[in-house]
C-alpha cells in the first residue's frame with residue numbers, strides 16, 4: 001500500500017487490529033469489540049489469516065477461527081469472490097499437464113455467512129450413549145438468493161455461464177438451493193445456468209477446469225472447492241478474494257496460516273498482495289493502481305522469482321520479504 | 333461372475349433386484365421390502381448406481397437416491413472402503429504429470445451411514461420469511477470410533493499411516509471426530525495418525541497424493557474426496573468400493589449413473605467389475621478368483637483397450653459390452 005501511495009501520490013491510512021490467536025493471548029477473545037469497531041468504520045478490511053496448533057485444543061472454549069467467522073458475520077460478507085487465475089509462467093510448477101490449464105478463467109463465489117459454519121444447534125453433548133456432536137446446515141431462500149444473484153451478475157459480465165453447486169440428491173438445503181437457482185435463471189436469460197453435484201464438481205474442476213466460468217457454492221462446499229481450485233493456480237499462496245460490493249469491503253487471501261512453515265520467512269505474500277489489489281479496485285475505486293499491483297506480481301513472476309510453494313526443483317526460492325519488496329519495487 | 337464360474341468351476345446364484353428410479357416407476361418406492369429382504373438374505377450385494385434427470389424434481393416426495401441410502405442404512409454399511417489404484421498404462425489419459433502419480437497407493441474409508449445424509453431434523457419449511465431448508469450433521473462418538481477403527485486396522489496392514497479428515501476449526505462434529513481419532517491412536521502405536529482439514533486435504537490429495545496411505549472421512553467429506561481422488565485414477569469409471577467385513581457384503585462402483593451418456597453403450601464397466609472382484613475376495617473368500625478378475629482388467633488395459641472416459645485423442649474407444657466381454661474372456 002505504501003508503494004502504491006508513493007507511485008500514485010496517495011496517502012492511505014492503515015490501522016492494524018489483532019484477530020485470532022494473538023487476540024486470544026492478549027485479550028482472551030479472538031475478536032475484541034475494539035477491532036470489530038475498527039473494521040466497521042474502515043473503508044475496507046484486508047484480512048490476514050488465523051489459526052495454529054497452539055490454539056487447536058478441541059476442548060478450548062474459543063479459537064482463532066471464531067474471530068474470523070464473527071468478523072465475516074458482523075460485516076455481512078455473504079459472498080466471497082475467489083477468482084482462479086492461471087499464470088502461464090507457472091506451468092512448470094503445476095502438477096497438471098499444460099493442455100488442462102488452457103483457457104482456465106473461473107471465479108468461485110462462496111457463500112460465507114451461513115450453513116454449517118453458523119447455524120444452531122451446534123455443539124457436543126454428553127448422553128448416556130456417549131458424546132454426540134451436532135452441526136446444522138440451514139439456509140433460507142433469501143440467503144441463497146442473494147449469493148446466487150452475485151454469481152448471476154458476475155456471469156453476465158463474463159462468459160455468461162453459471163454453475164450452481166449443490167448436493168440436491170441428498171440434502172434438503174441443496175434442494176432449496178437448486179430450486180432457487182432455477183427460479184432466478186428466468187431473470188437472467190443471458191446467463192446459462194448449469195447445476196452440478198458437489199462431488200462431481202470436485203472431480204470436474206480439475207479434469208475440465210476450462211469448462212467453468214462462474215461457480216456458486218454454499219459455505220462448506222465453497223471452502224473445499226476453492227482450496228482444491230488452488231491446484232489450478234499452482235499454489236494457494238497466490239489466490240486473493242473479495243467480498244462483492246459491500247462497505248466496508250472485506251479482502252482476504254484464500255490461504256490459512258500454514259503453521260508447518262511458520263516463522264521461516266518462506267510464505268508466498270502474493271495472495272495478500274493481490275487481495276490488496278482487489279481492495280484498491282473495488283473499495284477504493286483505484287482501478288489504475290490495482291492494475292499496477294496485478295502487473296507488478298506478473299512482472300516478478302515473469303522475471304523468474306519463485307517463493308518455495310511455486311519453486312520447481314533447481315530454482316533457488318525467494319523469501320517472503322524479498323518477494324514482497326520485489327513486487328513493491330515493480331509497482332509504477 | 334459367469335466367466336469366473338466357468339473358469340474356476342463355481343456355480344453362483346445371482347438374483348436381481350430393482351432399486352432407484354426403476355423401482356419408483358414400477359412400485360412407487362425406490363426400495364421395496366422385497367428387495368430389502370433379498371439383499372439381507374444374500375451373501376453379498378453388488379450395487380449398480382441410481383439417479384437421473386427423470387426423477388430430479390426437487391419437490392418429488394422420494395427419489396432414486398433414497399433407495400440407495402435406505403439400503404446402506406439397512407445393511408449397516410458404515411465404512412465404505414474406496415481404494416485408489418493408479419494404472420501406469422493410463423498415464424497418457426491422466427490430466428496429471430507422471431511424477432505426481434509415482435507411488436500413489438491410497439485407500440479412502442468413507443463413513444456411509446451417518447452425518448448430513450441421515451440425521452434429523454432434515455427438511456424444508458415455509459416460514460413467514462420464506463422457505464428455510466435444514467440438514468443436520470450428527471455423529472456419536474461410537475459411530476466415529478467404529479469407522480476410524482476400520483481405518484486404523486487397514487493402515488496397520490499397509491504403510492502404517494492414517495489421515496483423519498475433519499473441519500475441526502469450525503465444526504463440532506469434527507472436534508468430536510478429531511478427539512476420537514487422537515484417543516484411538518494410543519491403541520494403535522504402530523500407526524502414525526495425522527489430522528487434516530478437509531479443505532487442505534482436497535488440495536493435497538491431488539498435489540501430493542503419494543503422501544497418503546489410509547484416509548478416513550465422514551460421509552459428505554468422503555463423498556467429495558473420493559470423487560476427487562478419481563482424478564488420480566484417470567477416471568471414476570475404474571473405481572470399486574467395498575463395505576469392510578460385513579454380512580452381507582456391500583459392493584458398489586464409486587461412479588453414479590452418468591445420465592449424460594446414458595443409453596450410448598460407452599460407460600466404463602471396470603468399476604463394477606472390480607467391485608465384483610472385491611466381492612469375490614472379501615465376501616466369498618475366493619482370493620484366487622478375485623485376483624484373476626483384477627488381472628483380467630489389467631491385461632485388457634495393457635492391450636490398449638480404452639472406454640471413452642480413458643481414451644486419449646486418437647484412440648478408438650471400446651464400448652461397454654465389448655470391454656466387459658474382453659475382461660470376461662481374459663479371466664482364467
Ligand SMILES: CC(C)[C@H](C(=O)O)[C@@H](O)C(=O)O
Nearest residue numbers: 051065223254256501502531
Ligand atoms: C480458517 C477457516 C475458518 C477458513 C474457512 O473455513 O472459512 C479458511 O479455511 C478459509 O477458506 O477462509
Ligand SMILES: CC(C)[C@H](C(=O)O)[C@@H](O)C(=O)O
Nearest residue numbers: 169170199383397555586588
Ligand atoms: C448417488 C449418491 C447418493 C451417492 C452418495 O452421495 O453417496 C454417490 O454420490 C456415491 O458417492 O456413492
